Amino acid sequence: MKSKNKSFQNTFINVPNIITFLRILLLPAALYLFLRDSFISNIISLILVIIMELSDLIDGYLARKMNKMSDIGKILDPFADHIYRLSFFLFFFIKGKGLIPIWMFLICFYRDSLVLNLRIFVSKNKNKFVGARSSGKIKAIVQASAIILVILLHIINFKIKIPIFNELFYLLMLIATAVTLWSAIDYFIGITKANKS
Helix, strand or coil: CHHHHHHHHHHCCCHHHHHHHHHHHHHHHHHHHHHCCCHHHHHHHHHHHHHHHHHHHHHHHHHHHCCCCCHHHHHHHHHHHHHHHHHHHHHHHHHHCCCCCHHHHHHHHHHHHHHHHHHHHHHHHCCCCCCCCHHHHHHHHHHHHHHHHHHHHHHHHHHCCCCCHHHHHHHHHHHHHHHHHHHHHHHHHHHHHHHHC
16 A cells, blocks of 8 residues: 555656646636736736746656656646646637637647547557657647737737737637647647557
8 A cells, every 4th residue: 555655656746747736726817817807917817827838848847857757747737738728718719709719719629638538548558658749849839829929919908909909819819720720630640650550
């Protein structure tokens, strides 16, 4: 029993995983502040988003540096990214009141859900871990940039009304959706190859 507890602590309770978990805990506060729809609350929400994005870089770096890469961490980290970015995209849809179509959110939702579950399936059934692909990293950067820029647009719009605010909002989400769709196709090809080999 003690050995099992020690094994759990070694695989789950480590600095990178704790940072990942804290990223999940920050999400409700960032979303709430964004929906408060005030100049100050949006600034704080933006700060929290930047902290979450930095934590995504830090936990991966520390996992490699401290040799703390665990199977739990490999699932927990993309899961944290999944709920964080999709939650913001959903809130953009709600707050935008029709400025972005639902299909944009659905493409991002189904891409992340399918890729995450397929990676788990291949890992369990084929004993092969499907690691992050370059398309996934590009997708993460583009989605993160879109979230930061959309919140920044809202902040600027409080003080200076942007004539093409709606168009910029739509364009940012369209770019993020297109890259997400491309990443889904690339991951599907990669997972299919891993499943066959």
